[in-house]
Amino acid sequence: MQERVKVVVDAMGGDNAPAEIVKGAVEAVNERKDIKVFLTGRKPVVDAQLQNYTYDKDQIEVVDAQEVIETAEPPVVAIRKKKNSSIVVGLNMVKKKEADAFVSSGSTGAVLVGGQLIVGRIKGIERPPLAPLIPTKNGVALLVDCGANVDARPSHLVQFAKMGSIYMENVVGVKNPKVGIVNIGAEEEKGNALVKGTYPLLKECKDINFVGSIEARDIPSGACDVVVCEAFVGNVILKLYEGVGATLISKVKEGMMGSLRSKIGALLVKPALKATLKSFDASQYGGAPLLGLNGLVVKSHGSSKSVEIKNSIIQCVQFTRQGISEKIRENIILSAEDDSTEN
Amino acid sequence: MQERVKVVVDAMGGDNAPAEIVKGAVEAVNERKDIKVFLTGRKPVVDAQLQNYTYDKDQIEVVDAQEVIETAEPPVVAIRKKKNSSIVVGLNMVKKKEADAFVSSGSTGAVLVGGQLIVGRIKGIERPPLAPLIPTKNGVALLVDCGANVDARPSHLVQFAKMGSIYMENVVGVKNPKVGIVNIGAEEEKGNALVKGTYPLLKECKDINFVGSIEARDIPSGACDVVVCEAFVGNVILKLYEGVGATLISKVKEGMMGSLRSKIGALLVKPALKATLKSFDASQYGGAPLLGLNGLVVKSHGSSKSVEIKNSIIQCVQFTRQGISEKIRENIILSAEDDSTEN
Known part of the structure; x- marks a missing residue:
């Protein structure tokens, strides 16, 4: 054994x-x-x-x-x-x-x-991020960072992207995972100082599949496998996921109790509804690793x-x-060698 | 007339x-x-x-x-x-x-x-924020700022809080609206540099009902009437609201089509479901004013x-x-006088 x-x-x-x-x-x-x-x-x-x-x-x-x-x-x-x-x-x-x-x-x-x-x-x-899996329409995405490093710098986010890719590829089994940076628009020139500083660095990374900016609207539909952001924004995303889901579901349930007709319907859809909600519940995917x-x-x-x-x-x-830790170690050493070759 | x-x-x-x-x-x-x-x-x-x-x-x-x-x-x-x-x-x-x-x-x-x-x-x-109304469990909340000023400073957020309060009280009709600052925890010492810098300033404002930090999880349940944050975070909140809602609803609908039993149930709950979803749709509340x-x-x-x-x-x-613009003007002049008295 x-x-x-x-x-x-x-x-x-x-x-x-x-x-x-x-x-x-x-x-x-x-x-x-x-x-x-x-x-x-x-x-x-x-x-x-x-x-x-x-x-x-x-x-x-x-x-x-x-x-x-x-x-x-x-x-x-x-x-x-x-x-x-x-x-x-x-x-x-x-x-x-x-x-x-x-x-x-x-x-x-x-x-x-x-x-x-x-x-x-x-x-x-430089800084180990907390990286939970969050549910998407047809699977999961990794959110890095979701709470470890507020006021991060661009170099931190680049490492988040690389470590997140290694995790998604090897632990979750997503081939060549799509990496996106959370932004307030899809265009390259949009964003705050941190995103504008990080975007060109991610574009240059040869070892990840960087697909550009991702608007928060497109995270739940599964537009990216690795969702890169600094911890404050990541924490807001994780908790709002939970909050919008909970409120919406309680409203749906409440709404169904409004008439006899919908009450009967509610009884019939209950098992299906329960299964759906379970598939959209972040907690079932286990804890968040500190990468x-x-x-x-x-x-x-x-x-x-x-x-x-x-x-x-x-x-x-x-x-x-x-051997995720070993893979991360190798990748970081390789990146450092790349940098020194280029200098 | x-x-x-x-x-x-x-x-x-x-x-x-x-x-x-x-x-x-x-x-x-x-x-x-x-x-x-x-x-x-x-x-x-x-x-x-x-x-x-x-x-x-x-x-x-x-x-x-x-x-x-x-x-x-x-x-x-x-x-x-x-x-x-x-x-x-x-x-x-x-x-x-x-x-x-x-x-x-x-x-x-x-x-x-x-x-x-x-x-x-x-x-x-200093900076006019974009302030949309977002749906909550039993009403609406004002999200300031949701996209006008990335990389804001504490003094900007204080003005957002004051203008947001005036709007909610006079346009939406919420008496003494509760103002919260979006944070990654409820404790005063938590947050990034911007939030830590803003929190004590908001605590000192006598003209607003500041209730402290609000975690993103509690926004949809309606914990605050005025949700203060900088534009990048606000934009993420607004768009994730939309994204989680849309994905969850499409999953619920899909789930109900899975069996004959739930298909019949779905027909019965459809009108109630539709009304519920409408009440949670941000667009029905009109556009976002630039305050x-x-x-x-x-x-x-x-x-x-x-x-x-x-x-x-x-x-x-x-x-x-x-006369919202006039009320904002008066409030800002008053605040400036307050400041000069204190100095």
Whole structure:
């Protein structure tokens, strides 16, 4: 058998910890024999949860971590002070190569800061972006960056585009993924200072399939596979996706309850509607990887239930087996050599 | 009878000009006796369209303008060179107080540039924002700025907040409208440099009801009445609203066609669904005013049909009768006095 991919999961992070986190870990190992999960957190609490389930004891191990980093804590201070927290203990296991990946639904700030400070950036990577998959009409697109680096520079966005392409091609399996930069018009001369500075650099990249500007209107229809933007804009996109979807659906449901005729219709369309909405729900695609680190760090939604945790864990297998970090490292070294040849 | 509000309409602008524009103008005057519309454009073409309709001849007048500014033309050059275009002729009528307002579905760039160069900014206004109404769960919110000023400064956003409040209170009728700044988290210390610089300034404004940061997720549910952001982010919000809505609806429809059961259900829910979707369609709320000018300039969607043109024209009545430009002027003068007192 192939060696198991080792995934550390923060059992204490998120709105539904530890119950849903532990449940998700059990579901992951029961679905896949090629995964080993380490649950970091308060051992007695985690053990008590585990007793509710049947699973192969070789596939789950609890690693004691007495402290918990709360969402409200300033991330840098929390990472430095809480050495024995579920996040710091987990990230250190990735750093020491005791595990391949770390998954947490806890404080986004702490995961981002901890990922960089503990696991560390690949040499040459300026800023590691958070890159969630978002649903599109007939598939998914990768949104880079969606929250790690506000006030980014053009060189950062170029690296986002390259890392995003590697991810989409190797993890999601999209051949020659189309890369677009989020802009307020399709023309090259449009945009703010950041986009105008980035556009010509992307055009020169030979190793990506840059298709130009993409207007926000065209993201959901799937015009691009890799959607490049700085973190503030990316965060707005991710959250508005969620907000417009939720409001529209609640209005549709409310509207259907308005008359007897539509109430009967609503009963009949309910299963189809549910399936459709599920396919447009970002959480089903697992967590968002922080790209460009010396190991895999995945941030899953704070409100994750067991299914999202399970998907986040399984996502780590493909990432690890495909050697994404190594591919990013090679690509960045190659780019640097290209630059030095040209100079 | 009250004096008629005089609205100039660009008969040549937009994807459906001149037919839908002329039709919208006729519908507006047939609905309201207190409006006079001036249609600017190629007189023979516009006259030919008008012959299809019955309306009070006193309420529509055609003003000949032989040139047309195309969407692809660089706005500043077009406004300077095409003195006899439907846009420049119309804006000049507002400048000379021959009309109260100008409505165009033509080139956004030309309308924005022309509004500032010809009609001119109210003294003290740094940058006039484009402010469309967007649908929310139970009403509408004003999005300022959605496309006029990329790379804005904190002082611009403060003026957007004040002008937006005046608009929502007096045109839409929302008492003490809630003002929020778009941010990537609810906490005061979050955000990019622009938001961090703007937040404390908004907190100090005594003349607005500032409620703090708003995450994009909460915009559609109607958490704020005035949504303040810089133009790049605003444009992304406006267009993603449209994109997510369109994709989700097409997926819902497609999903309902999947089985006989849901097909029958779809027939029954169709009228309710249609009404719901209409209430969530931004175009029904008329065009977006460019706030802070010495007269009203409204940009309606490039794909506007007659109903949107009609709504944009009617919107001008409330704006003019409420003296929005005068209220903005007074507020800005007051703010300036406040500042000088404090110094």
